[in-house]
Amino acid sequence: MTDHTVSPDVHSDDDYSAYHDALAPWWADHARDFPWRFGRTDAWGVLLSEVMSQQTPMTRVLPYWQSWMAVWSSPDKLAEATAAEVISAWGTLGYPRRALRLRECAQEIVARFGGRVPDTYEELVSLPGIGDYTACAVMAFAYGKRVPVVDTNIRRVLSRAIGGAESLGGAANASERKLAENALPRDARMSVIWNQATMELGATVCTAKSPACDECPLRSECKFAQAGWPGLGQKRTRPRQTFTGTNRQVRGKILKALRHADEHHLSYDEISQVWADSVQLDACIASLDEDGLIEIREDHSLTLPLG
DNA sequence: TTCCGGTGCT
DNA sequence: AGCACCGGAA
Numbered sequence: 001m002t003d004h005t006v007s008p009d010v011h012s013d014d015d016y017s018a019y020h021d022a023l024a025p026w027w028a029d030h031a032r033d034f035p036w037r038f039g040r041t042d043a044w045g046v047l048l049s050e051v052m053s054q055q056t057p058m059t060r061v062l063p064y065w066q067s068w069m070a071v072w073s074s075p076d077k078l079a080e081a082t083a084a085e086v087i088s089a090w091g092t093l094g095y096p097r098r099a100l101r102l103r104e105c106a107q108e109i110v111a112r113f114g115g116r117v118p119d120t121y122e123e124l125v126s127l128p129g130i131g132d133y134t135a136c137a138v139m140a141f142a143y144g145k146r147v148p149v150v151d152t153n154i155r156r157v158l159s160r161a162i163g164g165a166e167s168l169g170g171a172a173n174a175s176e177r178k179l180a181e182n183a184l185p186r187d188a189r190m191s192v193i194w195n196q197a198t199m200e201l202g203a204t205v206c207t208a209k210s211p212a213c214d215e216c217p218l219r220s221e222c223k224f225a226q227a228g229w230p231g232l233g234q235k236r237t238r239p240r241q242t243f244t245g246t247n248r249q250v251r252g253k254i255l256k257a258l259r260h261a262d263e264h265h266l267s268y269d270e271i272s273q274v275w276a277d278s279v280q281l282d283a284c285i286a287s288l289d290e291d292g293l294i295e296i297r298e299d300h301s302l303t304l305p306l307g
Numbered sequence: 308t309t310c311c312g313g314t315g316c317t
Numbered sequence: 318a319g320c321a322c323c324g325g326a327a
Contacts, residue, residue, distance in 0.1 A: 055312040055323070094323030101314085131314045152312060170318075208311075209327095248322060291322095 016183045018221055019161065020194055026217035027197035030204070034058055036065065037196070043117035043142035044074055050137045051102055051129055055095055058203075064093050076115045078106035084264050084304035087255070087293060096255060097291055101129025119143045140195050146188040148180035149195040153202025158183060160206060164223030166231050209233045250275050250284040254302070255293060264304040271302055
């Protein structure tokens with residue numbers, strides 16, 4: 001037993017009705033108005049918003065989601081795009097491999113599911129770029145299914161409000177999943193609101209470092225606040241990779257240069273100007289090539305992939 | 308300078 | 318289980 005995040009004896013249905021009763025009205029008043037919410041888009045729009053939101057705040061996703069949906073409003077449309085087009089349209093959203101996975105995902109949805117976004121966990125996680133979280137999010141938010149959507153925000157809110165402690169780092173454990181399953185309202189429609197509202201609370205109020213407890217609808221029943229916020233923000237985090245001088249920075253510079261280049265093409269001399277250390281530059285060019293994010297020509301010039 | 312996070316690979 | 322991957326806000 002390695003988990004001490006939540007106490008084990010809080011699993012009966014009645015323990016959570018007050019939680020939902022406080023959360024639902026808060027959601028009604030405070031939900032941010034994104035176009036992929038409130039049933040205003042289809043399953044493809046939801047899937048796109050969820051992939052774009054991986055590792056990325058929704059406020060930053062919004063303009064990209066709108067421009068992508070304007071051009072690629074369905075899987076069969078995105079399936080026809082070139083890699084260069086999607087990498088270019090990804091702009092500075094970050095983690096550009098997601099753009100490639102999204103196109104492959106669209107192609108598989110067309111080839112395997114007749115262009116319809118699947119609605120089962122097994123089918124969804126079999127798609128490129130779709131892991132546990134995104135599969136559950138699509139089932140809940142696109143298809144209205146009663147599924148616990150266990151992201152980092154929900155883990156933090158549940159661990160605090162019900163368990164009275166900070167959630168640990170690492171993958172969600174069985175105890176956390178069990179808690180989310182038990183706290184989830186039995187009614188499917190209510191469960192979708194619960195997932196969205198809990199996630200939103202974690203994103204906007206019950207934040208990692210400085211929770212706005214004064215504005216929290218769960219303030220009066222929160223075990224974490226009652227205990228005096230023990231170990232606030234002490235989540236075990238990955239060792240911080242300093243950005244300057246990393247491959248991550250160099251890869252970003254190379255891709256940015258190609259995005260802005262005429263015909264997305266640069267000679268080796270031109271690309272050499274983005275980074276002085278040629279050994280590291282070459283390593284990053286090789287890794288971008290391995291990721292399928294660039295193509296290397298015979299003369300060592302670079303392009304975004306035509307395919 | 309530090310913080311934030313889901314997927315996929317090792 | 319640990320790590321690489323991103324850019325922008327705090």
